[in-house]
Amino acid sequence: MRAVLQRVSSASCTVDENVTGQIDRGFVVLLGIEEADTREDVEWLAQKIVNMRVFSDENGLMNKALADVDGSILLISQFTLFAQTKKGNRPSFIRAAKPPHAIPLYEEMILALEALMGKKIATGIFGADMKIALVNDGPVTIIIDTKNKE
Template sequence: MRVILQRSKQASVTVDGQVTGAIQKGYVLLVGITHSDTEEDIAYVAKKITDLRIWEDEDGKMNRSIAEAGGDILSISQFTLYADTRKGKRPSFVEAARPEQAKPLWEAFNEQLKANGLHVETGIFGAMMDVALINDGPVTITIESKGK
């Protein structure tokens, strides 16, 4: 599992002209699932995101979690995170899980974040989405379950 986390001041996702998810302060999560991912990967990454301390405390140091900072989550499925560009001019996506495997794992990931006490908004799995955000910092972090 691979997640690109962007700390944001506000963000939204729109599908066919309709906003499907929007947050103010929080994280935009671009979520990629590979064919070998399991519930263990989901739990690991959800806990890592929940506990990650990248919000400033009163001294201006990154020392607060998203819950302590009062932030929310905007979770967006993104199979292109597993693009392989080593050969040719067109990326290969063979490392991305098939939709029938990826969608339930992405949904389980979102449910795990909710179970961890976070408010989660989402895009629509498999849809063409317009994502808008104001990156805060900017702070952008990659989290992977492999090699944990």
Template structure:
């Protein structure tokens, strides 16, 4: 499971020009589910993201977690994070999980975040989405559960 995590001051997601999710200060998470991912990968990422200290404290140091600042998360499913670009010019997405298992793990990820008291907004799995965000920092971190 691969997560691209961006610290934002605000973000939103729209489908067909209709806003379906919106947050203020927090994180935008683009989540790609690998064909070999399991609930263990979900649990690893949830724990890591909830506790990750990437928000500034009073001294301006990255010392606070999303829990501590009472931030929000905009979670976006993005299978293209699993692109293989080794051969040719067209990416292969063969490593991405099939939709049935990817949806279940994506929903489990969002539920796990919410169970930690963090509000989660989402896009729609499989839809063409327009994601707007204002990076804060910018701070962008990539976590791959396969590299733990």
């Protein structure tokens, strides 16, 4: 499982001209799921996301997590995070999980993040053509892969 966290001052997801999710300060999380991923990956990654200390404290140092700044999450499924680009110019997505495996894990991630945050999170729509608008704050962008836990 791979996540790209972008610290934002605002963000939204639109599908067919309808806003499906919108946040102010927090993270846009682009989530890629591969066939090898499990519930253990969901639990580990959700903890990492919620506890990532990249928000500024009173001294301007990145010492605060989402809860410390009353931040929010906009979670977006993105199978292209597992693109393989070694051969040619057309990426292969063979490592990305197919919907029967990916959708339940995506839904578990939503529930895990909501439980840890103690509030609803904003989302896109799995598999939809989404338009993501965001104001990247910093910019701060962090990549986390559950296969690199150590």
